Amino acid sequence: MPISPRHSLRAILLVPLAIYACGESSFEPVDVQPLIPPPVYRTWWSEVAACTGVTAPFEQVTWYEASQLIDRETGRDHVGAWKPPHTIYIHSDYLLYVAGVKHEMVHEQLQTRDHRTEAFLRCAGV
Numbered sequence: 001m002p003i004s005p006r007h008s009l010r011a012i013l014l015v016p017l018a019i020y021a022c023g024e025s026s027f028e029p030v031d032v033q034p035l036i037p038p039p040v041y042r043t044w045w046s047e048v049a050a051c052t053g054v055t056a057p058f059e060q061v062t063w064y065e066a067s068q069l070i071d072r073e074t075g076r077d078h079v080g081a082w083k084p085p086h087t088i089y090i091h092s093d094y095l096l097y098v099a100g101v102k103h104e105m106v107h108e109q110l111q112t113r114d115h116r117t118e119a120f121l122r123c124a125g126v
Ligand SMILES: [Zn+2]
Pocket: 020, 021, 022, 103, 104, 107, 115
């Protein structure tokens, strides 16, 4: 039986190829599927919340995975994307990439697309 990307651990072994398309209107998710967040996401959410100081309901987020998150302007694929107000897309190959997922959580908790915000580096590492 083939191993689905959802269950693959390669995400934590890969160096991310891609940057983030968060909040950009030009990004285009491909092959989008609803994502039931892995249980570890709640742990990461709590860790990010402790760092940002923002209390926001985890259940408010709608999660999707996509086989590609293409920026139509640059043609580049991305690890994740946040779409205001409460939608997060994660690339199928990076579902367990902690820094990438936490990065999108910072967007969600702070409700900002401004990557100059120091919380991204402090709370997600990227
Ligand atoms: Zn971002």
